[in-house]
Amino acid sequence: MNVLDLNWLTIEPHDFELKYYKLLAAQSTFNKNLQDGQLISILDEVEDHLLEMYKIKHRKEEIDVNLRILKGINLDTMSLEYEYPEGDEHVEEMYKLCDKAIDILENIHKNVRVVFRLVERSINITEIPDRKILKKLGYALVKSPGDMMQIYSFKVPSLLTENWKDLHLKYEGETIYDVRAISLFISKVEDESSDYRFFRCSVNSDFDLEERVLPVLKFKLYNHLRTN
Secondary structure, three states: OOOOOOOOOOOOOHHHHHHHHHHHHHHHHHHHHOOOOHHHHHHHHHHHHHHHHHHHHHHHHHOOOOOOOOEEEEEOOEEEEEEEEOOHHHHHHHHHHHHHHHHHHHHHHHHHHHHHHHHHHHHEEEOOOEEEEOOOEEEEEOOOOOOEEEEEEEEOOOOOOOOOOHOOOEEEEEEOOOOHHHHHHHHHHHOOOOOOEEEEEEOOOOOOHHHHHHHHHHHHHHHHHHOO
């Protein structure tokens, strides 16, 4: 569930004091959810909101340029000087709140990136048995704290037109984690197909799998594929 409606700033009623308190409440919820173990859901929503806020800010700058009236030339600086007609009070309040929202959301985004990097440092990826850079399919063998290993298949996204979020991990099952089990799994797959690459992914901390481990693993796998 979204913490804040995507169009919260522009929908009626245009009570910008109320909207500001809603923004502050959303900030508190985002920070609490981050402390409680969420990550990717916060990242996705905050990035969507930032995109909307920057669209509004860009439109204001575009509107200001279109509405400005040439006042004269500053001979000291040899630059043109403009004046702007007074705008609608509600519109001006919306733009002011938009700027505040950008500051708040950017700060939340910064906190999310700190946690993202923390999770990233806890994940180690090793390709086995060797690199097969032309293969377009892969398996990620994910070892979290414990004795079991989760198996995920994926298709290598286009590294030119797609990004890390386009790498989808499909859960295929789990097995005991040991060298023999890994070897048997790889042998079985290669007996049936030669189209796969294999990645052993060890997670050194007990993070939430869906919210933290798998999204960051996708990011690391994508960047590994780009450079290897």
